[in-house]
Structure formats: C-alpha cells, structure tokens
Amino acid sequence: MQFSVTLSVLLLSLTVTTFATPPSTIVDLGYAKYQGNLNNATGNLEFLGMRYAAAPTGTLRWRAPQHPQETPGIQQANTFPDSCWIEGQPGPQPTPPSLLDNGYRQQKRDVSASEDCLFLNIVTPASGAKDLPVVVWIHGGGYLVGNTSTFDGNDLVRQAGGGVVSVTIQYRLGVFGFLAGQKIHDGGALNAGLLDQQFAFQWVQHHIKKFNGDPNRVTIWGESAGAGSVLQHIVANGGHTSPPLFRAAAVSSTYLPPQYAFNDRIPEQRFSEVVQRTGCSSAIDTLACLRQVDVDVFAQINIDLGGTSLFKIPGFVPVVDGILITERPTQLLRQGKVNGQALLSVTNAFEGAIFVDMSTADTVQIPSYLANLFPEFRDAEIIAGTAQYANLGAPIDQAIAIMGESILICPAYFLFRAFGRRGFKAEFAVPPGDHGQDINFYFPSAGPPNFNNTVFINNFAQSFMNFAMSLDPNVKWDPANTVPQWAKWNEQGHNEMVFNKTDAGEPAIHSVTTSTALLERCE
Known part of the structure; x- marks a missing residue:
C-alpha cells in the first residue's frame, strides 16, 4: 500500500511538471533562429526585433527589399528594433518641426535610429492554441516618422481575449521609403516603403504558422499613414495580388494625400531638390551618388522637405508607380478593384483640426488654401471647392473641414463603395475627436486614453479584434x-457606429446615418 501511494504521488508530480513547461521560445526561420521570451505579466510569448529583410543600405537604397542573409547561432528577440526614422544620432528620435498627429509626439520607449531597420515584432499567446487569426499593425506618422516601439502587441492579444497573434512591422520612411522620379524608376524601386510592407506580409504568409498563426486569416490594420498604406495594398496590383496576402483590412483615419504619377512635376521637383541638397547635381550617375550620401544629410532633408505645415502635405508619400500601384487609388476604387474580403473603417470627428494653424484664423483665404493643398488644381476646381465649403462656418472652419475630409475622412467612403456590402463604418467622437486620439484606445500601454473608461475602451478596441477574428464586429x-447591433455600410443604408461619451462621462455608443452633405462633398 505504501509503495502504491508513493508511486501515485510520483506520477502526479511528473504530470504537473509536464503541463507546467512553457512552449518553446526558439523559432527557426531558415535564415536565422530567434529566441523569444515569455511575458509573465501578460502570459504571452514575445518575439521582438526579428529581421524580415536585408539591411536596405548602400547599393540596396531605393531597391526592393531583399531576403535576409543567413545568421548563425540563436538570436535574442527581446528588444524593440531601431527606428527607421533617420536622425543620425543614437537615443530618442525627435519629432520634426511639423504638425504631426498626436500619437507621435511622445514615443513610448527610447529607441535608436538606423537605416537598417526592416524588423518586425510578434506577440502570440503562450496557451499553445493553433491556427489563430493574425493582425498585422502598420504604424502611421505621415510616412515620415514612427516605429514599432510605441505599439505593444500584447494590447491587441488582450483585446482579443488571447484569440489572435499580433504582428507589428517597420518600413522605410521619408526620403528612403518614398523618394520618387524617373531616375528612381530606372535604377531602383519606387514606393520602397510599400514594398517593405508587402515583403513583411509575404514573410507572415511563410512563417506565421511557427507562431501559431493562420496565414489564411490575416487582417492588416493601420492608423493615419498606416491606414493609407492599407488602402494602397487594397488596390495593389490592380486589386488582384496573387497569392492573396490578407483576407481583411481595417483602417483608422485613412491618410490619402494627392497621389501623383512617379514622374509628374511635383515628384520630379522633389527629387531635384534632394539631388541639389546632397551635392549630387553634377554626378554622372545621380542615383549612385545618392547611395553614397551619409544618412545624416538625409536626416536634415527629411526635416526640411518632409514635414507638414499649414499649406503643405509631406513631400515623401506614395506615388503611382505603374507596377504595384497601377493607377491613382481613387480610380481603382471607383472600378471596385480591391484585395480583401471585408473592411472595417473608423474616422475621427475632427480629423483636420491639428493640421491647420489656428493662428491664421483671421487671415486664411480658402482659394489660396485649396491651391496650396492641391497644387495641381486649376482655377475651375479651386472655385468649385471654395463654393462647396462656403457654408461651413468661418474660413478657418472651412479649412479644417477641407483638410479633414479630403485627406482623412472621404477615403473611408471611397473604400466602402469599392467593397460594396462588405464593410463596417465607425466614428470616434470622444471630444475633441482629433486625429490620432484613438491610438491609445488600441494601445493603452502607450499611455492612458483621453476617456479612461473601461467599458468604453473594451467596447471600442474589441470591435477591431472581433472583426479580425470573424470579419464581423457583431460576433x-x-x-x-x-x-449595439452594427449594420454594414452600403449604398442603400449608410450606417455608422458612433463611439462617444455623455456629458456625465458615460459611454455613448449608437448607430447613425452618414451625412448626405458629407457624402456629396466627398463625391
């Protein structure tokens, strides 16, 4: 009897020990082995700073991303990667002197800058559950700033109840990611930043199963320029990317500034300015010269030519390259040419406010504002645009509406019309409803949201994760x-879910119908 009891205790002890062993934290990607870490606070496995492409430096500047070289041994994946924003010095990166959205005025962690920055981070539940939906987050920042250190993938996994794998990616920014012109076309790759993102999506398709993700259930999601990037991938390859790289798309404040052909007047003018500032004007091979310029020179160019102002959209943004982006996105969307099966989009109530200099309230003239915002507008278009907004308050209010609607709000409705009956629309209206204020609801670990109400935070943030898991926020x-029950947006029923709060500080979430006047202005 004593032997039997002792044996039983021993077997129980062995059983407990077996079940208590956490999953392996080493993943073999073929070209490298990475060791992640168990986050004891969240119960998730983290793989931070994994290389997905070769360093885009030297002769690889302005070329399509390349596969990483093999790295021997086991690499530690326990720190956030260097930022793609090039300042030239180690330490926290400055925000350029521009009116960037609120989410990038304070970075969550101090990271160094490097031109070698094509890395991604993965957070996956340690439960061992297989074939989980995957959410790929693309940061915003006007295609000029931003990195993954601000965005903790644990937040997304938690908001999904442990039901997703989160991926946050970096991509080339500013002059390195979006310099355009005929010479870039001839001797390199246009839209390098978008190509980086696409390369990361392909990486996910090849490797995400090793992190318990399902490559057939990928949702790409971004905010501001990240959402603008999502729009670009929705229309990429004429809406027929093969094989598909994602099944669903989510966009928060879709940033769509004027998008020119790569060799139009404005991209060529910007290319000439870069050449002149780098001292490459007299070089026989201009691109070869640019590839030898020190990164610190480009850092100043990013600040001088890339920043936003009252009258200027950032200088380095996507272009129509004729390959990845075959026509202007608005044209492709009108033709219904889209990648993805479903769409979730949120816009903020007052998207344009932080991009308009309020000190010009007494002097701003709408015709001049339109002419500077859309430098290719002709007189007839300026007159029509001015008339369209004439009844929306004082000139400064009209400028705010023009900026917010034309660049950040209307693109959502262009997307919905292309997706037909396959989309859900939301509006974030918690006062003041500025651009970027929704970020901390998705990623509260970056800082407290401006309405720190648990019910509201969960309701709002979980909607995106519910959509990623089932293509329907109602599930x-x-x-x-x-x-409440959330109806799809379509041409017959313009239904939107508004996320707001009452004067008493309680969540106020309800369905409304999209303003007909707004849709007419967007049209």
Whole structure:
C-alpha cells in the first residue's frame, strides 16, 4: 500500500511538471533562429526585433527589399528594433518641426535610429492554441516618422481575449521609403516603403504558422499613414495580388494625400531638390551618388522637405508607380478593384483640426488654401471647392473641414463603395475627436486614453479584434461587450457606429446615418 501511494504521488508530480513547461521560445526561420521570451505579466510569448529583410543600405537604397542573409547561432528577440526614422544620432528620435498627429509626439520607449531597420515584432499567446487569426499593425506618422516601439502587441492579444497573434512591422520612411522620379524608376524601386510592407506580409504568409498563426486569416490594420498604406495594398496590383496576402483590412483615419504619377512635376521637383541638397547635381550617375550620401544629410532633408505645415502635405508619400500601384487609388476604387474580403473603417470627428494653424484664423483665404493643398488644381476646381465649403462656418472652419475630409475622412467612403456590402463604418467622437486620439484606445500601454473608461475602451478596441477574428464586429468573444447591433455600410443604408461619451462621462455608443452633405462633398 505504501509503495502504491508513493508511486501515485510520483506520477502526479511528473504530470504537473509536464503541463507546467512553457512552449518553446526558439523559432527557426531558415535564415536565422530567434529566441523569444515569455511575458509573465501578460502570459504571452514575445518575439521582438526579428529581421524580415536585408539591411536596405548602400547599393540596396531605393531597391526592393531583399531576403535576409543567413545568421548563425540563436538570436535574442527581446528588444524593440531601431527606428527607421533617420536622425543620425543614437537615443530618442525627435519629432520634426511639423504638425504631426498626436500619437507621435511622445514615443513610448527610447529607441535608436538606423537605416537598417526592416524588423518586425510578434506577440502570440503562450496557451499553445493553433491556427489563430493574425493582425498585422502598420504604424502611421505621415510616412515620415514612427516605429514599432510605441505599439505593444500584447494590447491587441488582450483585446482579443488571447484569440489572435499580433504582428507589428517597420518600413522605410521619408526620403528612403518614398523618394520618387524617373531616375528612381530606372535604377531602383519606387514606393520602397510599400514594398517593405508587402515583403513583411509575404514573410507572415511563410512563417506565421511557427507562431501559431493562420496565414489564411490575416487582417492588416493601420492608423493615419498606416491606414493609407492599407488602402494602397487594397488596390495593389490592380486589386488582384496573387497569392492573396490578407483576407481583411481595417483602417483608422485613412491618410490619402494627392497621389501623383512617379514622374509628374511635383515628384520630379522633389527629387531635384534632394539631388541639389546632397551635392549630387553634377554626378554622372545621380542615383549612385545618392547611395553614397551619409544618412545624416538625409536626416536634415527629411526635416526640411518632409514635414507638414499649414499649406503643405509631406513631400515623401506614395506615388503611382505603374507596377504595384497601377493607377491613382481613387480610380481603382471607383472600378471596385480591391484585395480583401471585408473592411472595417473608423474616422475621427475632427480629423483636420491639428493640421491647420489656428493662428491664421483671421487671415486664411480658402482659394489660396485649396491651391496650396492641391497644387495641381486649376482655377475651375479651386472655385468649385471654395463654393462647396462656403457654408461651413468661418474660413478657418472651412479649412479644417477641407483638410479633414479630403485627406482623412472621404477615403473611408471611397473604400466602402469599392467593397460594396462588405464593410463596417465607425466614428470616434470622444471630444475633441482629433486625429490620432484613438491610438491609445488600441494601445493603452502607450499611455492612458483621453476617456479612461473601461467599458468604453473594451467596447471600442474589441470591435477591431472581433472583426479580425470573424470579419464581423457583431460576433463577440467577450459577453460583457455592449456595442449595439452594427449594420454594414452600403449604398442603400449608410450606417455608422458612433463611439462617444455623455456629458456625465458615460459611454455613448449608437448607430447613425452618414451625412448626405458629407457624402456629396466627398463625391
């Protein structure tokens, strides 16, 4: 009897020990082995700073991303990677002197800058659950700044109840990611930053199963320029990317500034300015000269030519390259040419406010504002645009509406019309409803949201994760979620879900119909 009891205790001890062993934290990607870490606070496995492409330096500047070289041994994946924003000095990166959205005025962690920055981070539940939906996050920042250190993938996994794998990616920014012109076309790759993102999506397709993700259930999601990037991939390859790289798309404040052909007047003018500032004007091979310029020179160019102002959209943005982006995105969307099966889009109530200099309230003239915002507008278009906004308050209010609607709000409706009956629309209206204020609801670990109400935070943030898991925010993993029934947006029923709060500080979430006047202005 004593032997039997002792044997039983021993077997129980062995069983407990077996079940308590965490999953392996080493993943073999073929070209490198990475060791992640178990986050004891969240119960998730983190793989931070994994290289997905070769360093885009030297002769690889302005070329399509390349596969990484093999690296021997086991690489530690326990720190956030260097930022793609080039300042030239180690330490926290400055925000250029520009009116960037609120989410990038304070970075969550101090990271150094490097031109070698094509890395991604993965957070996956340590539960060992297989074939989980995947959310790929693309940061914003006007295609000029931003990195993954601000965005903790643990937030997304938590908001999905442990039901997703999160991926956050970096991509070339500013002059390195979006310099355009005929010489870039002839001797390099246009839209290098978009090509980086696409390369990361392909990496996910090849490797995400090793992190318990399902490559057939990928949602790409971004905010501001990240959402603008998502739009670019929706229309990429004429809407027929093969094989598909994602099944669904989510966009928060879709940033769509004027998008010119790569060799139009404005991109060529910007290329000439870069050449002149780098001292490459007299070089026989201009691009070869630019590839030898020190990164610190480009850092100053990013600040001088890339920043936003009252009258200027950032100088380095996507172009129509004729290969990845075959026509202007608005034209492709009108033709219904899209990648992806479903769409979730949120816009903020007052997207344009932080991009308009309020000190010009007494002097701004709308015709001049339109002419500077859209430098290719002709007189007839300026007159029509001025008339369209004439009844929307004082000139400064009209400028705010023009900026917010034309660049950040209307693109959502262009997307919905292309997706037909396959999309859900939301508006974030918690005062003041500025551009970028929704970020901390998705990533509260970066800082407290401006409405720090648990019910609201869960309802709002979980909607994106519910969509990523089932393509429908009405299918909820959390029974405490109280978002009302959410109808799809379509041409017959312009339904939107508004996320707001009452004067008493309680969540106010309800369905409304899109303003007909707004849709007419967008048209």
